[in-house]
Amino acid sequence: MLKRGGTQLKPFAHLAAAVALAGSLQAVDAQAQVSGYVTDTRGAVATDAFGLCWRTGYWTPAMATAQCDPDLAPKPAPKPAARPAPPPAARPAAPAPAARPPAPPKPVAAKPAPPKRCDANVVLVADQLFAFGSRTINNAAKARLDKDVVGRIATCATLESVVIEGHTDRLGSQQFNQKLSERRADAVKAYLVSKGIAKDKIETIGMGKTVPAKFCPDSKNRKELIACLAPNRRVAVSIKGPAK
Template sequence: MTKNTRLKLLAVLGTLGFSMSAMSADVVVDPKGVVPYVTDSRNVVVTSGSGLCVQAGASWSPAAAEQAKDASGKPLACSCDPDLIAKEKCEPPKPAAPVARPAPKPAEQKVKLAADTLFDFDKATLRPEGKAKLDEIVSQLGKYNVEVILAVGHTDRIGSDAYNQKLSERRADAVKKYLISKGVPANRVYTEGKGEKMPVTGDKCKNMGPENRRNKKLIDCLQPDRRVEIQVIGTDK
């Protein structure tokens, strides 16, 4: 290299200038827009022998160094002039803190607890075996976080619809009173009467003679229809 060539090179480098921070690795530039540093054919920022970025003369400014990006989208100033840019602009974004989610609420469920053969024909007074069945149900309630207990009364088909509707309601009320007497909160127990609309005997008791209270065979056959069904609505503990 001749003396004149060396002088010209020194003059160019003096015009371009160097950044004040050495790079530890090649910085590949995103060539879009103004690049305020000298780059080679690989779009890598040219550095001095001591690893300092070579600034591109008049094209360089702190704002241009921040606006220009490397191949990863980070400002070139982060690698070449880190003292000129806010540190947080050069750090990868912190992952969002996980959102605390409430523990899933147990799914509400309906637990149907059968309580049949509770009543004698045309009666709303609990039979002894009916009370025993209700005692079993009360003992099972401890398994649940009880929200609602629904007692639904039913009758057999003997008698008028209107009479049987009232009878079914009285049977449901009798069950409610018994549950309350066993410690079940009164504000948890609701009642409903379905009359004779929902028999469980099906066709079993058809063609058994007169449909009246004097037909003991029919009355005995229809015993399962004289019942109260209890639904417990709540969640497992």
């Protein structure tokens, strides 16, 4: 017979205590097999002073819990992502305005035709107008001036200008040829004025021998040289004005 604290225990009390202890141990062992961790009498997982859990000999990685083994415990399945809200229904596009037919092209104004002119350049060989070294106009030359110069001026609505240039060959001095070219130009002007051409519209210029039209070698005799230089002895008449 056992005693506790000086009290005599009856035999049946010893039996009851043993049965209770055995049942408690069986319950703890069953709990350890289920959780894999040491638990207290309340069924909670027992931890040490640092909060670490005690694994039992039954523990396997499949028993890992987030409390004791967060790195081994199965992660909760992620929540399904929320479906995006459907976009607002597109409004039907407004019908495009009916295209206007293109405007007909504007008629292009025709450029006015340039005004007609009575301009002319007439070159008269001096030998046909004057005798050699002379400034007097002969009768044949007057007929030529009437046709080619006066007749041309008659086609002008208004006469803007008439320029008469007198030219000589290189025979003789510069001073003589300059004076001769001026006098021949003046002689043609006087004749045109006698035919009714306005004097203030006519300008005369003596060019002397400065602008030859032909070159002739000095090796020729004088007669041949005079004949060769004939194109240089000339009168040039320039007429300008709008035509009728």
